[in-house]
Amino acid sequence: MHLNLTGQTVAVLGAARGIGRAIAGNFLAEGCQVRGFDRDPHPSPLPAPGTMAIGDAAAYEQVTAFADTCGDVDHLVFSVGVGSGKFGFPFWNLEPGDWARVLEVNLIAAVNAAHAFAPRMVRRGRGTMLFLTSVAGQIGSQTDPPYSAAKAGLINFMQCAAKDLAPFGVRVNALAPGMVRTDLNESVWAAGQRGLPAAQQQDYATWGAEKIRKVAPLGRWQLPEEFAAMAIYLASDHARNITGQTLNIDGGQVMHS
Numbered sequence: 147m148h149l150n151l152t153g154q155t156v157a158v159l160g161a162a163r164g165i166g167r168a169i170a171g172n173f174l175a176e177g178c179q180v181r182g183f184d185r186d187p188h189p190s191p192l193p194a195p196g197t198m199a200i201g202d203a204a205a206y207e208q209v210t211a212f213a214d215t216c217g218d219v220d221h222l223v224f225s226v227g228v229g230s231g232k233f234g235f236p237f238w239n240l241e242p243g244d245w246a247r248v249l250e251v252n253l254i255a256a257v258n259a260a261h262a263f264a265p266r267m268v269r270r271g272r273g274t275m276l277f278l279t280s281v282a283g284q285i286g287s288q289t290d291p292p293y294s295a296a297k298a299g300l301i302n303f304m305q306c307a308a309k310d311l312a313p314f315g316v317r318v319n320a321l322a323p324g325m326v327r328t329d330l331n332e333s334v335w336a337a338g339q340r341g342l343p344a345a346q347q348q349d350y351a352t353w354g355a356e357k358i359r360k361v362a363p364l365g366r367w368q369l370p371e372e373f374a375a376m377a378i379y380l381a382s383d384h385a386r387n388i389t390g391q392t393l394n395i396d397g398g399q400v401m402h403s
Contacts, residue, residue, distance in 0.1 A: 149382040152177030154220040156381070157213070159203050159259055162189035164328040165278060166225030168370035169377045170196060173221070176378055181216045183209075203255035204247075206262075213262040218270060221381045222263045224256045225278040227293075227330050233337045235288040245292040252296035253303070260307055268314045274381050275311075275318040277304050278373070279392060281400045284322065289334060297322075301392050308390035317389040319380050324396025325358050326368045362397030 156173045160166035161182030170180045170192055180196035182189070189198045199215065201208035203226045213219070228251040230244045256277055267273030282290070283297025301320055308318035325331065335353050348356070358365060372395050379385055380393075394400050 147384065149176055149378055149384070151378060151382060153179070154381075155179045155181065155216065155218065156221040156223065157181045157183065157216050157219045157263065158223040158225065159183045159209075159255075160223075160225035160227070160278070161192065161198060162186040164225070164330070165323065165326065165370045165373045166223065168374040169223050169225060172371070172374035172378050173381075178221075181212075181219070183212050203258060204250045206258045209255075209258045210262045213266070216263075218266055219263055220273055222259060222267075222273070222275045223278075223377060224259050224276070226255055227252055227278065227280070227297075229290045229293045229330060229333055229337070231333060231337055232290070233340065234290045234292070237288070237291045240291065245295075248290075248292035249296045249299075252293065253299045256300050257303060260303075264307075264311065264316070267316045268311070271315045273316045275304075275307065275316070276377055276380055277318075277320045279304070279320045279322050281322050281324050281394060281396050284392070284394075284400050289338070304392070305390050312389060317380075317385070319385075319388060319390070320392040321373055321376060322392050322394045322396060322400070323373065324362060324368055324394070324399040325354065326370060326373075327354070328370070358397070361399050363399075364397040366397060368395050368397060 156178045158170045161170040162184035173180050174196050182192050182198040185202045192198050199212050230248050234240050279300045280297040282294040283301050287294045304320045335350050339347050
């Protein structure tokens with residue numbers, strides 16, 4: 147299948163690690179120019195023709211400054227996420243103050259990115275936006291309520307943006323991971339282990355295998371490269387009639403009747 151993405155420019159927020167890194171790499175392999183953005187102060191450089199800028203996606207002025215350096219962008223990918231760092235079941239295990247940064251990074255930062263890049267796409271009459279959300283935003287996961295609520299808000303914002311931008315030829319979609327080996331997933335494990343008696347604690351591999359057995363009918367981890375493959379497909383003209391959708395890559399964890 148020819149995706150015909152060669153020479154196009156892609157901005158990837160959250161490009162230093164995990165799913166964002168895999169997506170950036172796939173676009174580079176397709177012959178795209180990739181502009182990465184991440185708050186990691188020591189990101190691994192992207193292979194040419196890619197560049198990496200350091201910044202905080204929750205700071206609107208930093209995102210707009212990054213957008214200015216990118217010029218005309220064909221595709222925007224938002225792959226930024228953070229949890230509260232606490233085990234949130236029941237929800238009153240957390241304090242209201244634990245919510246602000248989680249909402250800021252997972253939701254407001256995505257709004258920042260959309261605001262920064264949408265005018266350029268509208269002017270050109272084409273483009274795509276892709277937001278990484280989570281199955282937690284669809285099922286009300288009790289593990290980390292601020293994270294679940296933020297990702298649910300992101301799904302809704304994605305749909306609003308898709309409707310607003312469709313008349314201008316711009317498509318907007320989301321990908322929802324289930325269980326993926328990333329720093330964020332490992333932080334969920336770590337938060338859940340804190341406070342448990344030593345006899346009940348599990349190492350990361352054991353915890354992950356048990357959770358997958360319980361929640362994922364296909365019974366296996368999802369991989370960053372699977373999201374990367376879907377990201378470049380959604381950016382291509384093969385997906386020209388796909389907009390406003392949340393596509394789950396979750397091993398069957400969330401099934402809607």
